[in-house]
Amino acid sequence: MAGFLIKRLLQAIFVVFAITLVVSFAIRLTGDPALMMFQGGGSMTEGDLMRIRASLGTDQPFIMQYLNFLKGMVTLDFGRSFTGGTSVSMLIGNALPATLLLAFISMFVSIALSIPLGIKAATARGKGADQAIRILSLIGLSFPNFWLATMLVLLFAVTLGWLPPSGMSGWTSYVMPAVTMGIILTATNVRLVRTSMLETLQSQYVMVARAKGLSETTVLYKHALRNCAIPLITYFGLQFGGLLGGIVVVERVFNWPGMGTLAFDAVSARDYPVLQAVITVLSLMIVGVNLLVDIAYGLVDPRVRTE
Amino acid sequence: MQTIKRGLAKTFMVLALSGTAFHAGPALAAGKMTISSPQDPGSWDPIDTFLVQWAAVSTNIFDGLTYRGPDLKLVPGLAESWEELDEGKRIRFKLRQNVKFHDGEVFNAQAVKFTFERLLGEEGAKGPQRSNYTTIESVEVIDDYTVDMKLKTRDPVLLTKLAGYGAMIVPPKYIQEKGEDTFNLNPVGTGAFKFVSYAPKVDIKLAANPDYWGGAPKLAEVEYRFITEPATAVAELQAGRVDLVIPPTIPIGMIPVIEGDANLAIVSVPGPTVDALRFNTRDGITADPKVRKAIIMAVDRATIVQSILAGQASEIVSFQSALSFGYDADLKAVAYDPEGAKTLLAEAGVKPGATLQIDIRGNDSTMNEVAQVIASYLQMVGITATIKPYETNVLINDIIPQGKTGAMFQQKWGGWTFDYDNTAYAMYHSGEKWNPYDKDETLDKLLESQRPLTDRAQRDKILKEVGRYAADRALELPLYNSNAIYGISKRVKGFVAPSDNRLKLTDVTVD
Numbered sequence: 001m002a003g004f005l006i007k008r009l010l011q012a013i014f015v016v017f018a019i020t021l022v023v024s025f026a027i028r029l030t031g032d033p034a035l036m037m038f039q040g041g042g043s044m045t046e047g048d049l050m051r052i053r054a055s056l057g058t059d060q061p062f063i064m065q066y067l068n069f070l071k072g073m074v075t076l077d078f079g080r081s082f083t084g085g086t087s088v089s090m091l092i093g094n095a096l097p098a099t100l101l102l103a104f105i106s107m108f109v110s111i112a113l114s115i116p117l118g119i120k121a122a123t124a125r126g127k128g129a130d131q132a133i134r135i136l137s138l139i140g141l142s143f144p145n146f147w148l149a150t151m152l153v154l155l156f157a158v159t160l161g162w163l164p165p166s167g168m169s170g171w172t173s174y175v176m177p178a179v180t181m182g183i184i185l186t187a188t189n190v191r192l193v194r195t196s197m198l199e200t201l202q203s204q205y206v207m208v209a210r211a212k213g214l215s216e217t218t219v220l221y222k223h224a225l226r227n228c229a230i231p232l233i234t235y236f237g238l239q240f241g242g243l244l245g246g247i248v249v250v251e252r253v254f255n256w257p258g259m260g261t262l263a264f265d266a267v268s269a270r271d272y273p274v275l276q277a278v279i280t281v282l283s284l285m286i287v288g289v290n291l292l293v294d295i296a297y298g299l300v301d302p303r304v305r306t307e
Numbered sequence: 308m309q310t311i312k313r314g315l316a317k318t319f320m321v322l323a324l325s326g327t328a329f330h331a332g333p334a335l336a337a338g339k340m341t342i343s344s345p346q347d348p349g350s351w352d353p354i355d356t357f358l359v360q361w362a363a364v365s366t367n368i369f370d371g372l373t374y375r376g377p378d379l380k381l382v383p384g385l386a387e388s389w390e391e392l393d394e395g396k397r398i399r400f401k402l403r404q405n406v407k408f409h410d411g412e413v414f415n416a417q418a419v420k421f422t423f424e425r426l427l428g429e430e431g432a433k434g435p436q437r438s439n440y441t442t443i444e445s446v447e448v449i450d451d452y453t454v455d456m457k458l459k460t461r462d463p464v465l466l467t468k469l470a471g472y473g474a475m476i477v478p479p480k481y482i483q484e485k486g487e488d489t490f491n492l493n494p495v496g497t498g499a500f501k502f503v504s505y506a507p508k509v510d511i512k513l514a515a516n517p518d519y520w521g522g523a524p525k526l527a528e529v530e531y532r533f534i535t536e537p538a539t540a541v542a543e544l545q546a547g548r549v550d551l552v553i554p555p556t557i558p559i560g561m562i563p564v565i566e567g568d569a570n571l572a573i574v575s576v577p578g579p580t581v582d583a584l585r586f587n588t589r590d591g592i593t594a595d596p597k598v599r600k601a602i603i604m605a606v607d608r609a610t611i612v613q614s615i616l617a618g619q620a621s622e623i624v625s626f627q628s629a630l631s632f633g634y635d636a637d638l639k640a641v642a643y644d645p646e647g648a649k650t651l652l653a654e655a656g657v658k659p660g661a662t663l664q665i666d667i668r669g670n671d672s673t674m675n676e677v678a679q680v681i682a683s684y685l686q687m688v689g690i691t692a693t694i695k696p697y698e699t700n701v702l703i704n705d706i707i708p709q710g711k712t713g714a715m716f717q718q719k720w721g722g723w724t725f726d727y728d729n730t731a732y733a734m735y736h737s738g739e740k741w742n743p744y745d746k747d748e749t750l751d752k753l754l755e756s757q758r759p760l761t762d763r764a765q766r767d768k769i770l771k772e773v774g775r776y777a778a779d780r781a782l783e784l785p786l787y788n789s790n791a792i793y794g795i796s797k798r799v800k801g802f803v804a805p806s807d808n809r810l811k812l813t814d815v816t817v818d
Binding site: 030031032035036037038044045048051052055081083084085086090091094095150153154157158161164165166167168252253254255257261262264265268270 | 346347348349350352355356357432433434435437438488491492506507508509532533534535536538539542543545546547548698699700701703704705708740
């Protein structure tokens with residue numbers, strides 16, 4: 001297991017480097033941040049531009065800029081934002097908890113909904129409850145998240161006035177973003193839980209467990225669920241990565257001060273340091289979650305542990 | 308496994324509870340105004356930015372030597388009066404006395420000297436504002452409340468420029484003691500409102516400065532929230548949690564939503580921004596002035612303004628708005644004349660079925676529609692236009708400066724100084740970044756000749772000539788001057804919408 005982990009760790013580090021390299025290089029092809037500062041500001045001379053490039057450090061060759069960035073990454077100092085010169089670490093420090101909190105709550109909402117619903121659908125296979133759950137999940141899947149978010153805002157914030165339309169202020173502001181993300185995740189997860197459960201319920205040990213006279217709850221939750229957990233954990237883990245990406249849209253609609261908002265603004269402003277840092281942190285997390293999924297395999301399934 | 312489960316449960320509990328740690332009551336206490344602004348400038352230092360969203364906040368924190376309000380008239384600010392000496396190459400300012408910065412520091416001639424030396428020195432070189440003030444050679448303290456500004460050349464727009472952005476007077480002691488980084492995030496000025504707190508990407512809060520030299524403001528608190536998404540800003544306005552949405556946020560298509568709400572209103576005023584489709588005057592069919600003229604004749608701009616922009620814009624004849632200095636009311640628009648256009652095109656040897664490309668900003672939803680209408684107008688005179696949307700920054704920073712555009716390309720321009728020179732010089736003078744195609748000595752000379760003139764009438768005359776000359780050469784297809792659209796709650800009283808987004812909230816109240 002140790003050798004396997006080390007190999008995965010090295011792979012993960014390589015992936016993060018590759019991502020930051022590509023992103024840092026690509027964003028520099030799309031425009032000069034110094035020039036952008038002058039938009040609408042009238043005339044400037046080449047000298048003005050050069051002074052600004054020098055102060056931003058964009059006058060140096062790409063390889064130097066990238067090395068500086070790597071150096072900063074090791075010392076956890078991501079430099080300063082091109083927009084206003086704020087410390088990038090501070091911006092990330094503010095945004096990351098906001099995004100993680102939202103992501104975790106959304107995952108939690110989704111898992112809390114999809115496991116019981118999926119099991120219900122599996123045990124009631126072909127009956128009314130199963131049909132209803134499957135149709136609902138299909139509807140959930142068909143919602144684009146920005147549309148769902150806007151509709152929720154219209155109903156609960158504008159018409160009913162129960163919840164704040166946007167921002168992160170108090171627990172009420174978490175409800176709509178988390179539900180939006182949660183509903184979309186649940187729609188897929190329910191189907192997964194259902195399928196996985198159906199397979200497991202056909203195994204012999206379930207029959208044995210029932211034959212022993214164990215209660216249906218114990219059979220389902222203690223024996224069957226644990227055995228069908230492996231594909232679920234894999235899927236939830238990978239989903240977390242996708243979730244961090246999908247959160248950009250939801251953060252924008254709900255004006256959530258997280259990584260998505262930060263990334264969006266950084267791209268629009270060609271704010272290289274912020275964008276590089278956001279991408280690095282997010283890719284570290286996605287790669288990290290994948291590693292954790294591997295470890296979780298070992299914990300859940302003794303067969304992997306002894307491999 | 309058991310421990311992991313418990314650990315997880317605990318984590319979720321902690322996460323769920325930590326949500327309640329963020330407290331912020333709804334913004335409805337009497338005397339508080341909440342404003343939605345589409346962008347966080349990231350720093351509140353006057354020398355760091357050209358963003359209008361900076362000015363929308365900072366006009367309340369800082370003052371300049373001069374002041375220009377919504378009526379666009381220049382009046383005394385921190386300077387009570389000024390006079391031009393040495394044939395306009397020296398301006399003597401008499402300063403207002405008994406003015407204090409928010410931290411208690413006294414405003415005097417030293418503060419003025421410090422402000423401009425900082426702007427033109429090492430610190431200013433890191434930001435874009437410096438380029439606007441390079442005609443200033445030095446600032447000399449005559450006595451505590453008199454300063455002389457020595458100029459390298461006469462600068463007719465300088466007094467206007469002193470009313471905003473880089474010329475805002477900053478506190479010397481505070482900056483020297485606390486440092487630049489602190490100042491960026493904790494601005495101190497002499498303005499009507501004091502800085503309270505700033506959360507990047509979230510909001511900035513201000514409180515009334517009861518000792519303001521211009522009279523204490525009526526509002527106790529002001530909060531600006533940064534909301535990029537128009538639908539979100541409008542939802543906040545409808546929910547009553549925001550009192551004012553400032554431009555550029557509300558798209559024309561959303562105006563009916565606000566007008567349909569009994570508690571809300573739309574206030575719109577002509578803004579500084581004008582849109583034109585400029586021509587590649589160097590290559591292709593648009594190198595021929597006849598073709599360019601024909602294209603202008605082929606497009607019915609009045610219809611575009613009425614039907615697509617719902618009247619929230621005015622037609623332009625030259626690349627400037629009617630508010631701009633140098634605007635020529637006598638310059639007539641080229642009339643819509645598709646038959647005449649066809650004749651001109653035939654004369655120029657352009658055969659029906661000729662093609663051209665129009666480059667536009669992809670995220671500009673209005674221009675996307677307008678460009679399609681223009682393409683169909685051109686179709687009617689036998690030109691097939693393809694529309695190429697670019698990401699805004701790519702178009703502005705790469706495609707235009709490098710001369711890689713199609714035959715026509717969108718340019719959106721306009722400075723807060725409302726001076727035609729600001730646009731004309733950047734667009735027409737040869738060698739300028741945003742003028743990749745055209746070289747015209749007559750135009751260069753005209754543009755250069757007005758720059759040092761302080762005689763307003765003479766400058767006005769030359770700028771009008773520039774406008775006429777550019778129109779004669781058909782350098783662009785002038786389109787429209789968009790309105791600045793504000794969405795406002797009817798609880799807000801006394802708000803005068805400024806054209807340049809520099810809101811001053813001294814006299815505003817909220818019921």
